[in-house]
Amino acid sequence: xxVIAPRVDGPGQPEAxxxxxxxxxxxxxxxDTVRALAERYSNWGRWGPDDELGTLNHIQASDVVAASGLVxxxxxxxxxxxxxxxxxxxxxxxxxxxxxxxxx
Numbered sequence: 001x002x003v004i005a006p007r008v009d010g011p012g013q014p015e016a017x018x019x020x021x022x023x024x025x026x027x028x029x030x031x032d033t034v035r036a037l038a039e040r041y042s043n044w045g046r047w048g049p050d051d052e053l054g055t056l057n058h059i060q061a062s063d064v065v066a067a068s069g070l071v072x073x074x075x076x077x078x079x080x081x082x083x084x085x086x087x088x089x090x091x092x093x094x095x096x097x098x099x100x101x102x103x104x
Contacts, residue, residue: 025101 029037047057 023102 043055047053051057
């Protein structure tokens with residue numbers, strides 16, 4: 001398998017091979033497409049109006065047993081909700097989107 005890396009120029013980065021093509025950015029879908037996909041693949045209401053588990057309803061006892069065999073450290077993670085830093089979230093999303101546009 002051959003992977004052609006996108007052109008990367010910047011501090012600490014090797015100079016890009018001038019023989020490699022610069023990938024064209026992939027256009028983002030318009031808002032109507034995003035809304036249609038969200039509606040098509042949404043699970044809201046799938047398990048009734050009082051459901052709080054959503055897709056977790058798919059997890060069976062056998063899945064829990066299989067997952068327990070993957071435990072290596074016993075480290076515990078809290079699922080307690082934390083305040084969301086929307087600026088950081090927005091920055092991270094923009095960074096990921098920019099990287100994906102360069103890769104694709």
